[in-house]
Amino acid sequence: MLTYHRITSIEDPYFKPLHELLGSIFPPEEVLAYELWREPLQDESIHVYVALHGEEVVGSTEYRYYPALRVAMTDFTIIGKPSLGVGRFLMRSRQQDLERLAKESGTEPIGMFAEIYDPYRAASHEFGGVSPMNPYVRREVLSHIGYKRLDIPYVHPSWDHEGHAVTELDLGFLPQDETVEEVDAALVVSFLKGYYSALPNKPEAWLTMIDNLKGMNKVRLLPL
Helix, strand or coil: CEEEEECCCCCCCCHHHHHHHHHHHCCHHHCCCHHHHHHHHCCCCCEEEEEEECCEEEEEEEEEEECCCCEEEEEEEEECCCCCCHHHHHHHHHHHHHHHHHHHHCCCCCEEEEEEECCCCCCCCCHHHCHHHCHHHHHHHHHHHCCEEECCCCCEECCCCCCCEECCEEEEEEECCCCCCEEEHHHHHHHHHHHCCCCCCCCHHHHHHHHHHHCCCEEEEEEC
């Protein structure tokens, strides 16, 4: 039996094992330092949940919903142990919560963003040695769910606050209407500028990407 537990403080007894899980799965530049989580966890718009198997943290997901843009963002999904149904549990629990958030805001969501590792560029990372976290497996699963990738060379600022350009991921989008084949470039710009507003150091490559997007009308959605 899995339990869906929200973490709103670094004092939560399940936060330490969550942070350790993050560090074991993701490369250092993708993990926010322990103490720097204090303020984000107190933000009502940021939803961090762990999947508990008894008292053990066996998975986690973080997400948010932007009513003004009518889009969601999945920050991460972690499966810490295979063969427990963690991935399915997190996906369904997150979806139900996002439906609640959209309803409460009186908006109809148009889709959800996610940064998705390109296994050919991220092959050097072990991702904790957990088979469901293998980038080849994760990408195929996300493709089955319905995610597509934006047709842009994607970079993002590193979460270690060093301002490095991280280039091993694609920006994915799961459209509410699966027939949608493009998204407004202005929507992508608004989302990315808001999402990365917490990081003061932006690499030049990220700024260039934003400028290029501002010169576009639409961005194509391609298969993963």
